[in-house]
Amino acid sequence: MKVKKVLASVLSVAMISSLVACGNAATETQTAGSSDTQQAVTKTEEAKTEETAASSDVTDTITIMVPPITGDYVDLLGGWISEFNKEYPNITIDVISTSWDDHTEKLTTMALAGEAPDIAEVSYAAIGSYVENGTAIDISKYIDPERLSDYDQNALDYMTLEGTLYGLPLYITIQALGGNREMLEAAGADVTKIQTSGWTYDQFLDVIKNGTTSDRFGFVFANAGATTQDFINIFGVAAGITSSFTQDLKYSYTSDNMLSLLEAVETMTSSGYMPNYAVEAGQRLVMLQTGQTMLTGKAMPLFENNIKRNIEKMQAKDPEAVEGTIEMEYVFLPVPTMDNATASVFGTVDGMIALRNNNTTDEHLQNVLKFMDFLCSGERAATVDNAVYLTGVCESARKAQESFELDQSDENAAAVAYAISKVVAPPTGISAEQSANAKTMMDETIVPKFQALLAGETTAKDVYDAICTEAYKLFGEENCASGWIK
Amino acid sequence: MKKQEIHNKNLSKTRYHMADNISGWGFIGVAVAVFVIFTLYPVISAVITSFQEYKPFGSEFVGFENYITALGNDLFWKSIKNTLVYTVVVIPLSLILSFSIAIMIVPFTKNVQSVFKGIYYLPGIASGVAISVVWLWLYDASPNGIFNRVLALFGTTSQNWLSSSKTAMLSLIIMALLSSHGANIIIYIAALHGIDNTYYEAAEMDGAKFFQKIRYIVLPMCRPTTLFLLVTGVIGSFQVFMNAYMMTGGGPDNNTTMIGLLIFNNAFTYGKYGLACAQAILLAIVITALTTLQFKLMGEDIEY
Numbered sequence: 001m002k003v004k005k006v007l008a009s010v011l012s013v014a015m016i017s018s019l020v021a022c023g024n025a026a027t028e029t030q031t032a033g034s035s036d037t038q039q040a041v042t043k044t045e046e047a048k049t050e051e052t053a054a055s056s057d058v059t060d061t062i063t064i065m066v067p068p069i070t071g072d073y074v075d076l077l078g079g080w081i082s083e084f085n086k087e088y089p090n091i092t093i094d095v096i097s098t099s100w101d102d103h104t105e106k107l108t109t110m111a112l113a114g115e116a117p118d119i120a121e122v123s124y125a126a127i128g129s130y131v132e133n134g135t136a137i138d139i140s141k142y143i144d145p146e147r148l149s150d151y152d153q154n155a156l157d158y159m160t161l162e163g164t165l166y167g168l169p170l171y172i173t174i175q176a177l178g179g180n181r182e183m184l185e186a187a188g189a190d191v192t193k194i195q196t197s198g199w200t201y202d203q204f205l206d207v208i209k210n211g212t213t214s215d216r217f218g219f220v221f222a223n224a225g226a227t228t229q230d231f232i233n234i235f236g237v238a239a240g241i242t243s244s245f246t247q248d249l250k251y252s253y254t255s256d257n258m259l260s261l262l263e264a265v266e267t268m269t270s271s272g273y274m275p276n277y278a279v280e281a282g283q284r285l286v287m288l289q290t291g292q293t294m295l296t297g298k299a300m301p302l303f304e305n306n307i308k309r310n311i312e313k314m315q316a317k318d319p320e321a322v323e324g325t326i327e328m329e330y331v332f333l334p335v336p337t338m339d340n341a342t343a344s345v346f347g348t349v350d351g352m353i354a355l356r357n358n359n360t361t362d363e364h365l366q367n368v369l370k371f372m373d374f375l376c377s378g379e380r381a382a383t384v385d386n387a388v389y390l391t392g393v394c395e396s397a398r399k400a401q402e403s404f405e406l407d408q409s410d411e412n413a414a415a416v417a418y419a420i421s422k423v424v425a426p427p428t429g430i431s432a433e434q435s436a437n438a439k440t441m442m443d444e445t446i447v448p449k450f451q452a453l454l455a456g457e458t459t460a461k462d463v464y465d466a467i468c469t470e471a472y473k474l475f476g477e478e479n480c481a482s483g484w485i486k
Numbered sequence: 487m488k489k490q491e492i493h494n495k496n497l498s499k500t501r502y503h504m505a506d507n508i509s510g511w512g513f514i515g516v517a518v519a520v521f522v523i524f525t526l527y528p529v530i531s532a533v534i535t536s537f538q539e540y541k542p543f544g545s546e547f548v549g550f551e552n553y554i555t556a557l558g559n560d561l562f563w564k565s566i567k568n569t570l571v572y573t574v575v576v577i578p579l580s581l582i583l584s585f586s587i588a589i590m591i592v593p594f595t596k597n598v599q600s601v602f603k604g605i606y607y608l609p610g611i612a613s614g615v616a617i618s619v620v621w622l623w624l625y626d627a628s629p630n631g632i633f634n635r636v637l638a639l640f641g642t643t644s645q646n647w648l649s650s651s652k653t654a655m656l657s658l659i660i661m662a663l664l665s666s667h668g669a670n671i672i673i674y675i676a677a678l679h680g681i682d683n684t685y686y687e688a689a690e691m692d693g694a695k696f697f698q699k700i701r702y703i704v705l706p707m708c709r710p711t712t713l714f715l716l717v718t719g720v721i722g723s724f725q726v727f728m729n730a731y732m733m734t735g736g737g738p739d740n741n742t743t744m745i746g747l748l749i750f751n752n753a754f755t756y757g758k759y760g761l762a763c764a765q766a767i768l769l770a771i772v773i774t775a776l777t778t779l780q781f782k783l784m785g786e787d788i789e790y
Contacts (some may be wrong), residue, residue, distance in 0.1 A: 021688045105754050114542040114755050133757050192757035224649075224735075277627035278649040278737075356543065440756060444561060444740075455650045458739070 021367070058090070060367045064375075065096040065110075065117035067103040069170070070387035076380075084374050091367050093320030111135040116355035118368045119375075124158040124349045124426075127166050136166045137354040142369040143168075150377055154425055155393035158349035162431055167353030168376040169393045170385050174347045174419045175234045178299025180288065181329040187211035187218070187294060191331050195415035198343045198422075201238055201264065206335035208273045211294035217275055219268065220293040223454060225277035226372070228447040230298045232329025233346050236261055240341030242424040244438040244483050249429055253440070253446065253470045254480040262337055262453060262460035268452055276456050290324040295333070301389035301416050304330045304408055332415045333424065340484060349393070352376055390416070438476050445470040525711050532763040540759035546749045552764035562765060565738055565748040566772070571655065572744065573723040576662045581715055583663065585668035585708070589700070591671070592678045603675065607668030618732035622648075623659050625733070649736050658729050658742055670715055677711035678704065713784045717777055725774050 046150040068074060074097045081093045096117055098106050104126065110116050132134035138146070148156070155169035184191050186198040187210035189203075192306050208218030223231045232253075236242075241252050252258070268274040279287070285303065287293040289310055307330040313321035337343040340432070352372045354365065374380065382400035385392040389406055392398040471480050538545040556562050591602045609617060624632045624648035647657045685703045688719040694702070705712075713733055727746035730736055736743035736751075747764070753762035 019542050072584050109754055112540070112542050112759060116542075129757055275628070277646045281555060303512075336787065436756070443751070448737050448740045448743075452651060455646050455738055457651050 004343065011254075016097065034132060042387055045101055047273045055162055058088060059092065060364055061092040061094060061118040062364075062371055063094045063096060064101075064119040064371070065098060066121045067098045067100045069121060069384055073384070075106075076383060077375075080375065080380050084371060086368070088370065091371065093371065105265060111355055114358050116357045117244045118364070119352050119356060119372050120355055120362075121170070121350060121359060122167070124169075124351065124355050125435070125439075127353060128430070128432045129439065130164065130353065130355060130435045131164075131432035135357075136161075137165045137356055137360075137365065139167060139354050139365075139372075140165045140223045142354075142365045143373060147373050147377075149394050150392045155349055155351075157425055157428060158445065159351050159353070160428070161435070162429065167351045168372055169349045170376045170381055170425075171351075171388055172347055172349045172393050172420075173300060173390065174345055174416065174423060175230070175298045175300055175387055176335050176345050176419055177295055177297045177333045178288065178303050178331060178332050179295040180291070181292040181331045182210055183216075184327075184331065185290075187316070188346045191333070194333055195331065195411055196451040198334050198407075198418070199336045201336045201338040204238075205267070205273075208268070208295060209271070212273045215291045216291060218273040219295045219297075220275060220279055220287050221297040222279050222281040222284040223450070224280045224283075227281050227298075228450050229442055231265075232261075232442070233348075235335055235426075237337075237344045237346050238264070238335045238341065239338050240344070240485060242344050242346070244442075244486050245430050245434065246428055248429060249434070250479055250481040251434075251471050251475045251483050252485060253441070253443075254471045254482065256482075256484045257341065258467065259435070259460060259464045262450075262463050264338070265450070265453055266460040272455060276454055278451065278454065286322050288330075289322045289326070289328070291326045291328070299332060301332050301408065301412060302387065304332065304386055304412055305389065308407070329409075330412075332412045332419070334419050340486075342486065343422055345419040345422040347420070347425075351371050375485070391420070429451050434475070441467075441471055441474060451471055457486040505579045532766055533695075535759055536763035536767050538760045540763075545760075547640075548760065549728070552760045553768070556765045556768060561740060561743065561748060562745075565743045566690055568740075568742060569724055569744045569746075570727070572659065572726065573720055575659050577716065577719040577723055579659075580667050580719065581712060585717070587667075588674035589704070591675060594721060599675065601763065602656055603668075603672055606671045609665045610625075610668040614728045616730060617665055617675045617775050618728065619664075622733060625657055638775050649738055651738050654734050654738060654742045658733060661729060661733070662726075674708065677708045678752075683735060685737045707782070713780070716782055716784070720776055720780065721773055724776075727751065754755060 006353050044473060064077075066073060066077065070076075074095065077431055081095070083092070085091065088466055096106075096456045103121070107116070107120050107122070108129065111130060112133060112135075122130075127136060134457055153342050156165060157164060157170060158172075159167040159169055179191075181191055183252060184207065189199075189207045193199075194203075210218070212218035221231050221235065232241075236258075239257040241255070241257050241261065244252055246255075248422050265274075267410055269276040276482065284293070284296045285306070286295045288385045289307060310322055311327060314325040334343070352375060379393050379400045381392055381394060381397035382404065385397055385401060385403050386406065392401055408416075445467055449458065452458045453460060453463050468480070535545070537547060537549060537552075539548050587602075588608065591599050594602070624636065627630065627644065627646045629635070629638065629644045631644070631647070634649065637643070637645060645653055647653050681704065681773060685707070686699060689699050689703060724743050725746050727750055730742045730744045730747045731750065734742040736747050746769075749762045749765045749769070752765065754759045
């Protein structure tokens with residue numbers, strides 16, 4: 001009986017100890033939380049720096065997390081790491097390769113666990129979330145100012161939030177529409193003119209109306225799930241909405257422009273020019289390649305290459321070719337412009353940001369920035385820019401691009417030049433909180449309501465009213481745009 | 487002398503029991519350690535986090551703010567309603583379906599039963615993601631979609647299965663009903679085998695028909711199994727996440743946003759761990775209340 005009691009006591013003590021240990025860990029976190037977070041983190045970093053600075057040739061390990069930015073990016077990264085290691089043999093680089101589908105979720109989870117990679121690929125719009133949770137790092141302290149001058153200021157602006165630079169730009173993409181030249185011309189579109197001087201929404205509506213047949217849509221935009229956001233961002237410029245916030249930092253989607261955009265969607269789906277069901281991202285390109293649609297979005301210049309390669313496979317009877325592929329000439333087109341709106345094209349910058357984790361020290365961050373700068377400049381950046389058929393966002397990348405010849409038609413090159421000239425950078429001064437709230441609005445209200453609009457189950461006005469109601473709650477009515485914004 | 491003998495005998499008995507007890511405590515200790523590390527600690531941690539605005543490098547205590555936010559959020563209540571609708575339809579239908587199939591399988595020989603059990607259990611071992619992809623293909627809203635082609639044979643127009651508020655929830659329910667009842671069937675078959683033949687023989691002598699035997703013998707004798715499947719089914723259904731995540735993403739208009747998906751989004755999409763934990767605790771309370779209610783209504787006269 002006594003033995004039983006002893007064993008029971010031992011087990012109880014073991015259980016309580018593990019609980020207390022857990023409790024202590026939680027308490028430590030809580031204590032840090034009650035004090036000034038930033039100060040606490042800086043102190044830790046300083047302490048660790050002193051420790052590591054004691055020996056000058058200490059080894060360092062940097063972790064980088066990237067999706068397949070280009071098809072073979074992760075393979076190429078291996079070669080670039082070897083190149084980097086020739087100059088910095090003491091720095092080891094660990095690569096975490098992700099897919100586009102799980103990249104953001106994986107990164108968010110790791111960041112919130114305090115185990116973020118040192119470097120991660122993000123779109124500029126996502127930076128706010130990492131600033132909000134305290135893992136994004138002001139990189140300007142750790143990079144040589146001379147190196148920073150290599151990057152275009154407008155591209156750096158995308159990676160800046162509330163005046164703080166959180167990352168380096170890698171490439172700028174322009175996202176608009178792509179189509180089948182023959183079908184578009186048969187539907188009455190002056191393709192070459194549109195590519196170099198844009199088109200109105202009324203012209204666009206006429207063309208997709210003429211291009212719609214019993215077995216073909218005039219226009220298909222990928223809009224299943226999260227890609228709905230692409231439609232709002234990319235086609236939103238047609239109504240003059242170039243960002244979630246106006247230049248005076250008011251929330252844009254409560255403006256009359258949004259109502260016009262939603263009414264346009266209502267017109268296109270109810271008339272049958274556009275499907276009234278969700279289309280997956282991969283599906284819209286297949287529909288273009290097989291002639292099931294005349295025009296598609298989102299489209300990028302690099303699709304010209306994808307479509308050419310697919311046609312070659314079809315001609316060579318390669319089983320990898322998309323089934324039902326037709327011969328076509330791909331044309332890149334700007335998004336049309338509605339009355340009273342200024343012609344613009346949606347552009348976005350993706351780049352690398354530095355993130356704080358449990359091992360972050362000042363010396364480590366200096367190494368992180370060395371590698372980040374190495375990846376975002378020169379031939380590395382040029383390789384990415386060439387793959388997306390666009391010009392680099394830093395001088396050294398543009399220089400490296402000079403020797404590269406793009407397999408791009410002159411007309412599409414002219415369309416790209418026109419589109420780049422119409423990209424409007426987001427306003428400066430958007431706070432991390434505004435950015436995070438805009439994401440919540442998009443995911444919880446706009447995307448779900450938009451899906452119902454697509455299915456014809458609600459009206460543009462009802463969707464608009466619902467957006468306004470939620471936005472007023474979240475941002476306050478005085479911080480939301482009203483009337484028509486220019 | 488006699489006293490000494492008795493003492494020695496007791497001592498060896500104690501040693502024997504002690505050796506026996508050590509191994510028993512050892513086995514329990516492992517289970518307890520696993521429970522503490524993988525269940526108790528996460529639960530306690532979730533409760534603590536639910537009172538914080540979580541940040542990886544310094545969380546802030548915010549009292550009941552996360553609970554107030556959760557309870558004041560329309561989407562939270564909508565997701566609870568969606569989950570309830572899903573549960574109320576899927577669980578009873580799934581039990582009826584599993585019970586009916588089990589009844590039909592039992593009369594076969596052991597080998598034939600094994601074949602059927604294997605066939606029905608097969609979807610259970612397949613990856614849920616792979617199954618979802620197959621169902622996405624079946625529900626393709628274009629006229630080329632499999633279900634739409636079938637409808638076209640009857641002259642019906644194509645349905646917007648996953649994108650319409652009218653059919654999205656129904657589509658998830660059909661998917662759940664047709665791809666996840668293998669385990670229930672096996673458990674019901676085991677319960678049916680456990681019913682003594684004498685009951686059936688007595689009933690036959692009294693002239694009972696097939697449905698009378700089902701009603702007066704099988705259903706009452708299977709009641710503990712039904713209660714078990716009902717309780718675990720409801721708990722599982724309230725935690726359902728993957729179907730909505732993979733198939734609809736919660737749309738259209740959040741009509742298929744289940745509470746599990748909402749918690750996931752708050753935690754891993756928006757990084758609001760505190761709010762997600764508060765919602766998870768509220769979900770646990772709802773599940774506990776429902777389980778208690780089920781035991782009250784069905785479990786009082788059940789002996790295990």
